Amino acid sequence: MxxxxxxxxxxxxTEDGLFSRHEVGLANRxxxxxxxxxxxxxxxxxxxxxLTHFDVPMIDETTHRLCFEGAFEAPFSLDxxxxxxxxxxxxxxxxxxxxxxxxxxxxxxxxxxWHYEAVGxxxxxxxxxxxxxxxxxxxxxxxxxxxxxxxxxxxxxxxxAFGRSLTPEExxxxxxxxxxxxxxxxxxxxxxxxxRIIVPGWYGMASVKWLTTIRALTERYDGFQQxxxxxxRKHENDPGEPVNAIRVKSLLVPPGVPDWIxxxxxxxxxxxxxxxxxxxxxxxxxxxxxVLLDETWQEAHLTxxxxxxxWTGWTIxxxxxxxxxxxxxxxxxxxxxxxxxxxxxxxxxxxxNVVHRVTVHVAERT
Amino acid sequence: MxxxxxxxxxxxxTEDGLFSRHEVGLANRxxxxxxxxxxxxxxxxxxxxxLTHFDVPMIDETTHRLCFEGAFEAPFSLDxxxxxxxxxxxxxxxxxxxxxxxxxxxxxxxxxxWHYEAVGxxxxxxxxxxxxxxxxxxxxxxxxxxxxxxxxxxxxxxxxAFGRSLTPEExxxxxxxxxxxxxxxxxxxxxxxxxRIIVPGWYGMASVKWLTTIRALTERYDGFQQxxxxxxRKHENDPGEPVNAIRVKSLLVPPGVPDWIxxxxxxxxxxxxxxxxxxxxxxxxxxxxxVLLDETWQEAHLTxxxxxxxWTGWTIxxxxxxxxxxxxxxxxxxxxxxxxxxxxxxxxxxxxNVVHRVTVHVAERT
Numbered sequence: 058m059x060x061x062x063x064x065x066x067x068x069x070x071t072e073d074g075l076f077s078r079h080e081v082g083l084a085n086r087x088x089x090x091x092x093x094x095x096x097x098x099x100x101x102x103x104x105x106x107x108l109t110h111f112d113v114p115m116i117d118e119t120t121h122r123l124c125f126e127g128a129f130e131a132p133f134s135l136d137x138x139x140x141x142x143x144x145x146x147x148x149x150x151x152x153x154x155x156x157x158x159x160x161x162x163x164x165x166x167x168x169x170x171w172h173y174e175a176v177g178x179x180x181x182x183x184x185x186x187x188x189x190x191x192x193x194x195x196x197x198x199x200x201x202x203x204x205x206x207x208x209x210x211x212x213x214x215x216x217x218a219f220g221r222s223l224t225p226e227e228x229x230x231x232x233x234x235x236x237x238x239x240x241x242x243x244x245x246x247x248x249x250x251x252x253r254i255i256v257p258g259w260y261g262m263a264s265v266k267w268l269t270t271i272r273a274l275t276e277r278y279d280g281f282q283q284x285x286x287x288x289x290r291k292h293e294n295d296p297g298e299p300v301n302a303i304r305v306k307s308l309l310v311p312p313g314v315p316d317w318i319x320x321x322x323x324x325x326x327x328x329x330x331x332x333x334x335x336x337x338x339x340x341x342x343x344x345x346x347x348v349l350l351d352e353t354w355q356e357a358h359l360t361x362x363x364x365x366x367x368w369t370g371w372t373i374x375x376x377x378x379x380x381x382x383x384x385x386x387x388x389x390x391x392x393x394x395x396x397x398x399x400x401x402x403x404x405x406x407x408x409x410n411v412v413h414r415v416t417v418h419v420a421e422r423t
Numbered sequence: 424m425x426x427x428x429x430x431x432x433x434x435x436x437t438e439d440g441l442f443s444r445h446e447v448g449l450a451n452r453x454x455x456x457x458x459x460x461x462x463x464x465x466x467x468x469x470x471x472x473x474l475t476h477f478d479v480p481m482i483d484e485t486t487h488r489l490c491f492e493g494a495f496e497a498p499f500s501l502d503x504x505x506x507x508x509x510x511x512x513x514x515x516x517x518x519x520x521x522x523x524x525x526x527x528x529x530x531x532x533x534x535x536x537w538h539y540e541a542v543g544x545x546x547x548x549x550x551x552x553x554x555x556x557x558x559x560x561x562x563x564x565x566x567x568x569x570x571x572x573x574x575x576x577x578x579x580x581x582x583x584a585f586g587r588s589l590t591p592e593e594x595x596x597x598x599x600x601x602x603x604x605x606x607x608x609x610x611x612x613x614x615x616x617x618x619r620i621i622v623p624g625w626y627g628m629a630s631v632k633w634l635t636t637i638r639a640l641t642e643r644y645d646g647f648q649q650x651x652x653x654x655x656r657k658h659e660n661d662p663g664e665p666v667n668a669i670r671v672k673s674l675l676v677p678p679g680v681p682d683w684i685x686x687x688x689x690x691x692x693x694x695x696x697x698x699x700x701x702x703x704x705x706x707x708x709x710x711x712x713x714v715l716l717d718e719t720w721q722e723a724h725l726t727x728x729x730x731x732x733x734w735t736g737w738t739i740x741x742x743x744x745x746x747x748x749x750x751x752x753x754x755x756x757x758x759x760x761x762x763x764x765x766x767x768x769x770x771x772x773x774x775x776n777v778v779h780r781v782t783v784h785v786a787e788r789t
Contacts, residue, residue: 075441079684081450081526081536086686088454091613093478101612103469104479110683112459113470160447168684170447210680211689242608246467247457314576317476318445318534320452323577 076160080170089174095310095334098178098363098370099149102240105177106261107247108154108169110219110282111210114267118251123235127203127272130194137251141237143184148234148257149364151178151336155260155287155300158400158409166406173308173413176336178367181255182238187228189235195273200224203278204254207267215281221265222278223256232257232340232366235268257366258339259301260408262287290404297404302338304410305396307346307371307388309333311415322417329377333413335359335388336368342391343369349385349412350375357386377419385414442526446536455540461676461700464544464729464736465515468606471543472627473613474520474535476585476648477576480633484617489601493569493638496560503617507603509550514600514623515730517544517702521626521653521666524766524775532772539674539779542702544733545614547621548604553594555601561639566590569644570620573633581647587631588644589622598623598706598732601634623732624705625667626774628653656770663770668704670776671762673712673737673754675699677781688783695743699779701725701754702734708757709735715751715778716741723752743785751780 088107094100124134154175156168169175190202206219223231234255237244244250249266256263262282278284288297310332313324331350335343343362347354350373360370371386389395400411454473460466490500520541522534535541556568572585589599600621603610610616615632622629628648644650654663676698679690697716701709709728713720716739726736737752755761766777 074444076444076447078440078442078526078538079686081442081447082538082686083684084447084450085453085455085536085538085540086457087451088473089451091452091475091479093481094612096481103611104613107454109457111681112677113457115459115462160444170451172444172448172451174451211682212684216680216689245469246460247470311478314582315477317576317578318449320445320448323582 076170077167080167083169087169089171090177092174092308092311095308096332098367099180099240100177102242102245105179105248106152106154106175108156108175108261109208109247110212111208113247114207115246116207116251116267121251123252123268124270125189125193125273126270128196128199128275129273130196132193137237140184140235140252145182146185146234147180147182148232148255149178149180149367150255150257151176151366151368152255152261152264153303153306153336155262155407158411159406161411162400162402162406162409166404168406176308179239180241181234181236182241183234183236183255186233186235186254190228190271193273195225196275198275199273200276201274201278202228203270203272203274203280204265204268205270205272206265207269212281213285215285217281219265219282220278220280221263222274222280222283223263231259258303260303263301286405287407288405289407291402292404295404300407303336304408305335305337305343305388305390305394306410307333307335307386307396308413309348309384309386309415312417322415324377324417324419326377326379326419326422329375330372331375331384332370332372333386334368335371335386337388337390337394340365343388344391345389346371347387348373349383349387351378351382354387377417379419379421382417382419383414384417385412387412442536443533446533449535453535455537456543458540458674458677461674462698464733465546465606466543468608468611471545471614472518472520472541474522474541474627475574475613476578477574479613480573481612482573482617482633487617489618489634490636491555491559491639492636494562494565494641495639496562498559503603506550506601506618511548512551512600513546513548514598514621515544515546515733516621516623517542517732517734518621518627518630519669519672519702521628521773524777525772527777528766528768528772528775532770534772542674545605546607547600547602548607549600549602549621552599552601552620556594556637559639561591562641564641565639566642567640567644568594569636569638569640569646570631570634571636571638572631573635578647579651581651583647585631585648586644586646587629588640588646588649589629597625624669626669629667652771653773655773657768658770661770666773669702670774671701671703671709671754671756671760672776673699673701673752673762674779675714675750675752675781678783688781690743690783690785692743692745692785692788695741696738697741697750698736698738699752700734701737701752703754703756703760706731709754710757711755712737713753714739715749715753717744717748720753743783745785745787748783748785749780750783751778753778
């Protein structure tokens with residue numbers, strides 16, 4: 058097929074904080090969490106963030122099979138009834154899109170313009186993946202396992218099905234789950250039905266949806282989504298480093314009530330309990346959340362997560378005084394990593410974990 | 424509280440087809456349907472469009488009550504168990520946001536920048552509303568019933584809870600449903616849990632979510648969302664006409680596969696079955712869908728809707744030849760109303776039912 062990026066196609070004009078029609082189309086189609094639902098341990102079904110590269114495939118689960126193929130000694134395939142008959146595990150996992158916060162970076166990559174909202178926590182149900190790979194007996198010399206989805210299309214002129222890979226060492230280190238359920242119900246089409254993986258502790262691109270095939274490879278997987286994107290790059294010729302574990306981050310439940318357009322917040326003076334969530338990658342615990350109140354960083358109270366890979370809750374009391382305030386929150390994890398005050402630059406806008414800032418207008422109590 | 428629109432606040436720069444950061448924030452937060460799911464009679468749960476003016480209230484359904492108050496002779500209130508004990512009715516209804524298509528209008532109102540995707544069809548379950556209003560015995564002189572939600576905030580500097588109204592004649596004419604279920608499951612928080620109304624055949628603003636109160640009024644309801652917005656206005660001083668019934672409209676399931684950013688479509692030459700949906704307001708049937716193929720309008724085959732207020736399916740065969748094509752679809756209803764080829768202008772960008780156009784690249788079969 059032809060390359061959709063014709064020579065001479067004008068570059069979108071997105072300078073000066075403005076956004077293109079294509080970016081808005083992506084924002085309309087993909088959906089972010091509602092920050093007010095961060096009060097809940099589990100994001101309400103239907104409000105977990107969604108980033109769909111191509112189209113959602115509508116798959117008939119009665120005929121769907123997962124195939125283990127390639128450099129396996131004992132390749133096999135399973136239908137959905139067989140997969141649901143395997144040992145069942147459920148796990149709350151906080152997933153975040155690698156592009157979350159892209160729109161807060163300058164200059165900005167022309168892609169899905171997330172502000173802050175590409176995060177969510179669901180209870181995922183399935184079966185551990187590692188025993189199935191062991192059962193298929195990888196041959197000596199296998200260096201990668203490719204996970205191939207049913208979703209396909211073009212990116213930068215390259216036609217491909219969505220695919221990602223994990224090395225044998227990563228399969229050993231990560232608690233990868235082969236998933237068919239979500240929040241106690243069957244997986245929804247837009248979340249990968251009938252079958253996906255969840256790679257806890259990593260950004261969402263690793264958690265391949267609409268999974269059809271796991272292929273053992275004796276050379277590194279070179280699929281588009283593995284090697285041509287999801288890499289940290291500082292300039293055009295930078296080969297870059299792969300994006301994988303989630304960076305430490307936190308969000309605030311915006312207090313008071315919003316203005317419809319600006320989403321700035323309005324509340325009356327007096328005591329208010331602020332709350333939010335914090336999380337980091339690879340199951341590393343959150344050890345501290347600080348909240349910027351009245352221009353001073355103050356330490357919040359942490360509430361334990363509902364699982365190793367789920368976000369931590371936090372609360373803090375604030376005596377809100379009349380005026381316009383900028384509130385911010387900043388998390389630190391057990392590795393000592395802390396959120397930056399300025400967005401870390403990346404060519405494609407990946408993994409921006411700058412602190413979350415919310416403008417609050419406090420009115421006098423009359 | 425103070426007006427969030429301070430004097431001197433700069434007008435957003437949104438000329439030249441570009442969009443502001445606030446518009447993108449709304450697009451990230453609100454979510455559109457995925458056009459590929461238009462193949463299904465019922466929109467998959469979690470992908471029905473969502474337009475939330477303020478924050479989603481998290482309501483405890485065990486203590487929630489619906490109050491009938493104001494100019495009733497026999498006012499009463501009901502808890503959720505009592506409401507679920509009333510006669511049960513389920514109804515598939517196609518809902519569309521009044522702002523759908525706003526971004527295709529020029530000049531464009533600064534609000535949620537929907538392209539085409541603010542539509543969906545769910546199976547709503549609840550009980551007919553009209554008998555409950557009769558039971559509360561409206562007093563002589565009642566001219567309006569206000570439906571008040573639990574969601575509140577600011578719009579254009581005016582603090583208010585979301586509310587809308589219907590006249591006694593509209594209650595008689597419309598099959599308004601008091602709803603607690605959706606697609607065979609409890610109503611989700613973001614769709615109005617625990618209780619909302621569905622006003623079939625009207626744009627979505629009438630279907631008040633998080634319903635707390637039905638108030639009988641002897642003067643017309645003057646809530647912000649009833650009188651200060653959702654009106655068709657041609658210029659600043661135009662008092663305008665209320666937005667109510669949905670205008671005739673159709674959408675195409677984009678064929679082939681997409682480019683990630685532009686969403687332009689790619690497929691190989693040969694026969695392809697195109698399909699889509701068409702709907703109109705007030706339960707008026709769709710009588711014709713025409714599809715622009717190879718620069719000729721051709722008549723599609725209609726498949727019956729699953730209910731009076733649900734969209735109609737359509738299909739048409741196309742012999743796709745290599746090249747770049749613009750496909751469009753245009754519906755006509757039993758009243759003879761047809762979609763326009765140019766967007767009808769409205770100050771606030773309401774009810775744009777211009778034809779849906781999709782760019783398709785057809786590659787030679789190699």
